[in-house]
Amino acid sequence: MILTDEQQLLREAAHEFAEQELRSRDADIMETGKLPGELFSRAAEIGLTGLCIPEEFGGTGMGAVESAIVLEEVAKVTPGFAQVLQQSLVSSLLLLKTPELAAELLPRVADGSLQMALAIEEPTAMPGQREYRPLFSHDGDDYVLDGERANVVNVDADLLVVYGIDAQGASLIAAVDAGAAGVSARADANPLGLAGNRGGTVTLRQVRVPATRVAAVDAKDVLNDYAACLATAIQAVGCTEGFFAKTMEFCTNRTHAGEKLTEQTAVRTRIADLQSKIVLCRTMAFSCARLQDEYAATDDPAIFEEWALVAESTKACVGELLFDVQYECMKLNGGMSYHEPIYWRFMADGVGYCIDGGTREHHLAAIAELIGLSSE
Amino acid sequence: MRFTEEQEQLREVARDFAENEMRPRIREFVENEGFMPRDLYKRLGELGFCGIMVPEEYGGAGKGMTELIIITEELSKVAPTMGLALMCVAPSMVPMSELPAFRENFLPGILSGDVVFDGAVTDPSGHTNIPEWPIMATTVEGGYLLNGTKQFVTCAAGVNLQEVYALDENRDMKRFLVQGDAEGFNHNAHEIKFGMKGSGGGTCTYQDVFVPKDWTIPTEVGGGVGYNWIWLQCATIGLGAMEGLFEKTADLLKSRTVNGVPLSQVQAVYESLALQYAKLQTCRSLVYDACEAYAVDDLDDAFMKSQVAKIVLPGVALEVTKECLKLFGGRGYADVETYHYLADAVSTAIMDLTTEYVEEELASTIGLRKAE
Numbered sequence: 001m002i003l004t005d006e007q008q009l010l011r012e013a014a015h016e017f018a019e020q021e022l023r024s025r026d027a028d029i030m031e032t033g034k035l036p037g038e039l040f041s042r043a044a045e046i047g048l049t050g051l052c053i054p055e056e057f058g059g060t061g062m063g064a065v066e067s068a069i070v071l072e073e074v075a076k077v078t079p080g081f082a083q084v085l086q087q088s089l090v091s092s093l094l095l096l097k098t099p100e101l102a103a104e105l106l107p108r109v110a111d112g113s114l115q116m117a118l119a120i121e122e123p124t125a126m127p128g129q130r131e132y133r134p135l136f137s138h139d140g141d142d143y144v145l146d147g148e149r150a151n152v153v154n155v156d157a158d159l160l161v162v163y164g165i166d167a168q169g170a171s172l173i174a175a176v177d178a179g180a181a182g183v184s185a186r187a188d189a190n191p192l193g194l195a196g197n198r199g200g201t202v203t204l205r206q207v208r209v210p211a212t213r214v215a216a217v218d219a220k221d222v223l224n225d226y227a228a229c230l231a232t233a234i235q236a237v238g239c240t241e242g243f244f245a246k247t248m249e250f251c252t253n254r255t256h257a258g259e260k261l262t263e264q265t266a267v268r269t270r271i272a273d274l275q276s277k278i279v280l281c282r283t284m285a286f287s288c289a290r291l292q293d294e295y296a297a298t299d300d301p302a303i304f305e306e307w308a309l310v311a312e313s314t315k316a317c318v319g320e321l322l323f324d325v326q327y328e329c330m331k332l333n334g335g336m337s338y339h340e341p342i343y344w345r346f347m348a349d350g351v352g353y354c355i356d357g358g359t360r361e362h363h364l365a366a367i368a369e370l371i372g373l374s375s376e
Numbered sequence: 377m378r379f380t381e382e383q384e385q386l387r388e389v390a391r392d393f394a395e396n397e398m399r400p401r402i403r404e405f406v407e408n409e410g411f412m413p414r415d416l417y418k419r420l421g422e423l424g425f426c427g428i429m430v431p432e433e434y435g436g437a438g439k440g441m442t443e444l445i446i447i448t449e450e451l452s453k454v455a456p457t458m459g460l461a462l463m464c465v466a467p468s469m470v471p472m473s474e475l476p477a478f479r480e481n482f483l484p485g486i487l488s489g490d491v492v493f494d495g496a497v498t499d500p501s502g503h504t505n506i507p508e509w510p511i512m513a514t515t516v517e518g519g520y521l522l523n524g525t526k527q528f529v530t531c532a533a534g535v536n537l538q539e540v541y542a543l544d545e546n547r548d549m550k551r552f553l554v555q556g557d558a559e560g561f562n563h564n565a566h567e568i569k570f571g572m573k574g575s576g577g578g579t580c581t582y583q584d585v586f587v588p589k590d591w592t593i594p595t596e597v598g599g600g601v602g603y604n605w606i607w608l609q610c611a612t613i614g615l616g617a618m619e620g621l622f623e624k625t626a627d628l629l630k631s632r633t634v635n636g637v638p639l640s641q642v643q644a645v646y647e648s649l650a651l652q653y654a655k656l657q658t659c660r661s662l663v664y665d666a667c668e669a670y671a672v673d674d675l676d677d678a679f680m681k682s683q684v685a686k687i688v689l690p691g692v693a694l695e696v697t698k699e700c701l702k703l704f705g706g707r708g709y710a711d712v713e714t715y716h717y718l719a720d721a722v723s724t725a726i727m728d729l730t731t732e733y734v735e736e737e738l739a740s741t742i743g744l745r746k747a748e
Contacts, residue, residue: 125634129634130634131634131635131636151705151707188710191709191710192709192715192718192719199706200710255505256508257505257507258508270732327725331725331726331732334730335726335727336527337726338528338571338723338727339567339577340567341568344569348570351701351709351715352709354698354702355702355709356709361644361648361702
């Protein structure tokens with residue numbers, strides 16, 4: 001893939017960040033599930049948190065290709081932290097649709113003093129389903145939020161961008177301070193993978209939020225979030241590249257009966273097969289990023305249509321295709337991969353990418369609708 | 377396969393134990409980086425599972441592979457780790473019980489579940505990379521001294537008696553019996569594995585560990601069936617893992633609704649789950665088909681099917697557990713009692729030789745590969 005000089009520099013910066021700031025802390029993150037506090041501000045220092053934030057709000061105003069580059073590099077080392085970064089990138093895009101909130105909050109995201117997290121899902125229902133209960137009620141000029149949000153990434157965030165509906169079914173988002181009365185958050189105690197993503201549940205009990213911090217949104221922007229499709233897919237690519245690199249290292253150093261493992265045709269072919277799948281997924285993800293940027297620049301509905309289809313298809317295919325790659329990597333590394341977290345974590349993380357942001361089936365349903373196979 | 381009444385009763389016993397005694401304490405397995413609760417391991421002995429295939433005259437139950445597989449399947453539905461612990465002991469006791477010295481000194485404790493037994497094979501240079509294995513055993517007065525390292529030893533943290541595969545000065549492979557408290561033997565493994573928590577698996581080191589001459593076992597003992605019993609058992613652990621998660625998922629379908637419609641009425645959901653059921657039933661048929669071949673001593677057929685099972689089942693188990701886990705969504709990913717089945721299933725593709733190695737073996741078994 002051909003990158004501009006600027007993009008190349010960004011990749012180098014993200015790579016350096018991952019190698020120097022994450023690599024040495026990664027074992028600790030995996031063991032404790034916690035993120036060292038300084039990581040986010042370090043990322044902010046080199047502009048990673050304000051990537052998608054326009055320059056007028058203190059960011060660097062870059063696009064989807066750039067955020068894909070960063071998420072890929074970070075996910076090669078610590079996929080859980082890539083998820084935390086994604087929260088800021090994706091919720092920035094959502095907030096941009098409400099200029100007042102954007103002006104107030106985004107500069108602080110860009111400079112690293114504010115971490116945001118999206119809180120969308122109910123514990124037992126997805127947005128759009130009938131079981132999804134109203135979260136917002138009106139009380140004078142204020143709103144009162146009452147309910148629970150599950151599968152929230154980065155429950156340690158300072159600010160929660162909470163999505164919900166009111167009794168009339170209208171879609172709203174609220175910017176809620178994590179420290180506000182009635183807000184409590186707890187991280188999942190022992191998740192399978194994505195260590196450091198600080199995933200968990202947020203409980204909102206009669207949380208009062210002024211109307212200035214609530215905005216109406218188009219439910220489609222939250223539900224069919226094509227930017228999130230790309231963000232998850234490219235992290236799955238980075239995570240698998242991380243595993244692939246470790247596998248290459250193992251297979252090229254290991255000998256069997258005095259012969260290098262890679263002397264065996266079957267081993268070489270298998271590794272090549274894995275590489276081909278990674279290239280396929282990565283290419284798909286970056287075409288998706290390019291379409292997203294093209295649409296942002298042109299507002300052309302035809303491009304939007306193509307972007308939507310490519311984004312849904314990318315999310316539908318990449319996670320599970322790469323899950324197969326991770327499984328093959330596990331086998332190539334043998335017992336080592338099962339006993340050493342620095343190997344198996346990539347597969348544990350990979351399972352997360354098959355679930356996070358909706359499963360393959362969820363996205364297949366979206367594709368069916370996009371190509372005119374509506375169920376109504 | 378049609379089971380005898382006695383076999384059905386045995387299945388009931390294993391299921392009751394798994395559901396009533398293991399299930400309530402599942403977290404002592406799936407959140408445990410060390411070895412499982414010893415009182416539950418001991419129940420394997422008390423229920424007669426450790427000696428299920430050992431001849432009756434030596435204190436066993438004198439049953440066959442079918443019975444061992446029935447037990448393994450039922451235990452693995454709740455905790456695949458328990459199936460694994462049984463795999464370490466039950467098959468190897470058959471040839472070992474033929475050795476008078478072993479029978480007298482060790483067998484009773486193993487069969488009663490008081491003594492945890494396992495085997496240590498993998499050298500850091502590789503499980504099957506025997507040409508590169510270092511010499512680990514040196515001859516001394518009255519026996520041998522063992523020096524070296526073994527990796528990925530299944531019950532390491534809990535072991536009381538271990539069978540170590542090692543080369544002597546003549547590069548002859550021998551098996552050496554080492555007791556858990558032997559001087560110089562370090563097996564305090566607490567490795568953070570992907571799954572199979574509670575097995576206590578990990579690295580063992582040996583520093584001048586003395587093994588009396590009588591405590592060596594010639595390699596030809598038990599050589600006939602080789603890995604085939606283990607491979608079938610390994611596949612069965614994968615089978616149990618998918619059945620265990622399938623049952624949980626079927627319960628989820630009953631309790632959840634989407635847009636007011638029970639999940640069990642959503643076509644895409646029940647069809648997908650039916651497909652997973654079809655896959656696991658196909659696997660189950662294969663496993664018990666192999667058992668039938670063992671039961672009538674048709675070893676060619678039994679070995680071939682054991683190998684096929686070890687090649688095919690792990691991949692299917694992973695697919696089935698993944699599809700089930702996806703139906704739980706983020707909650708399943710955060711819940712160790714749900715996701716452990718997937719992590720456990722992955723081990724069946726790796727332990728006791730990877731799929732690729734067994735493919736080589738199968739190629740020989742069915743005559744596709746010329747012996748070198």
